[in-house]
Amino acid sequence: MAAEKAQAAILKEAFPDLPLLPLFGYQVEYARTRTGLAWKMITQTPRLLHTISEEKRWLKKTINEYHFDAVISDNRYGLHHPSLPCIFITHQLWIETPFGERAGRLLQRLNYRYINRFSQCWVPDDAGKQNLAGRLSHPEKMPAVPVTFTGPLTRLDNLTIPTIKNHLLILLSGPEPQRSILEEKMIGELAQYNGTATMVRGLPGNAGLLPSTNQLHFYNHLPAAQLNEEIHKADIIICRSGYSSIMDLIRMQKKLILVPTPGQTEQEYLGHLHQEMKTAICISQSSFSLANALQAAAAFPFQPFSGSGSGSLSAAIQQLLTSLS
Numbered sequence: 001m002a003a004e005k006a007q008a009a010i011l012k013e014a015f016p017d018l019p020l021l022p023l024f025g026y027q028v029e030y031a032r033t034r035t036g037l038a039w040k041m042i043t044q045t046p047r048l049l050h051t052i053s054e055e056k057r058w059l060k061k062t063i064n065e066y067h068f069d070a071v072i073s074d075n076r077y078g079l080h081h082p083s084l085p086c087i088f089i090t091h092q093l094w095i096e097t098p099f100g101e102r103a104g105r106l107l108q109r110l111n112y113r114y115i116n117r118f119s120q121c122w123v124p125d126d127a128g129k130q131n132l133a134g135r136l137s138h139p140e141k142m143p144a145v146p147v148t149f150t151g152p153l154t155r156l157d158n159l160t161i162p163t164i165k166n167h168l169l170i171l172l173s174g175p176e177p178q179r180s181i182l183e184e185k186m187i188g189e190l191a192q193y194n195g196t197a198t199m200v201r202g203l204p205g206n207a208g209l210l211p212s213t214n215q216l217h218f219y220n221h222l223p224a225a226q227l228n229e230e231i232h233k234a235d236i237i238i239c240r241s242g243y244s245s246i247m248d249l250i251r252m253q254k255k256l257i258l259v260p261t262p263g264q265t266e267q268e269y270l271g272h273l274h275q276e277m278k279t280a281i282c283i284s285q286s287s288f289s290l291a292n293a294l295q296a297a298a299a300f301p302f303q304p305f306s307g308s309g310s311g312s313l314s315a316a317i318q319q320l321l322t323s324l325s
Helices: 005-014 034-066 101-115 178-190 224-233 243-252 265-276 290-299 313-324
Strands: 071-074 086-089 120-123 147-149 168-171 197-200 216-219 236-239 255-258
Touching: 168 178, 168 224, 178 197, 178 290, 197 224, 224 243, 236 243, 236 290, 243 255, 243 265, 255 265, 255 290
Parallel strands: 071 086, 086 120, 120 147, 168 197, 168 236, 197 216, 236 255
Antiparallel strands: none
16 A cells, blocks of 8 residues: 555555555645635646656656556556556546536546556446446546446445434545634534534544533544444434545435535535435535524435446456456
């Protein structure tokens, strides 16, 4: 495994016996406003391209030291090598932008230019019309390399734990400063809530219970097994509309209230998509009110996600291992 910071902490927690190599991340910086985010992303592009070149050099050096047989890259564009099978994992074959369709097509061409340097592309979604990512994972044009739909990926399991009526689970995640902005808003809203709630702040590497009350419990981070239990106990879950969160939570058939990170067009698209599918409610951060959100959830006709079930990660991995042998 190779990662840094929060990603490294989560991987080490899940696989404590596997070696973990330090690999610098893209360290994308975000803004406090939607307009500021667009400008921020443009100004960071040269640094991101440089990081992609650096991770390509890192991989070449590391292969000489560790003699890998294959590489699986989770959205890391530079981790490909001409002499090895290299798999690129992404659900974003189409990238939503705030600049319109023409900009989206230009960005897709750039995206495919990098993806087509890999041996294959694995997409963590169902292959059929009933899927989680919509246009993002099922664009009109596909990459030139073979594409395999692995089905949605999650480290969580369905458990037989009873739901606690009116118990909220608030899952914070994502980059600063928006993570902290939403946290402050949620804490203020919870002060007026009469039920029970658990908030997970989304800060891996800082596990443990924070100062709490009988009604409200706060954690920096929860290991997968404990998070799984909290999800099943919750009557309603409030979280970002990031794709990882959606893969984890949609199949749990909970009432979901999605709050997209402001300016992140992918999250805004996914939030509105799942509201149309009636698998979740989507509410903007700027207009969020806990009382109004709970009232809307009580009246919303939630429907369980009925995915096609097509795609298999184990089959994709077995095919890769067979090709290596």
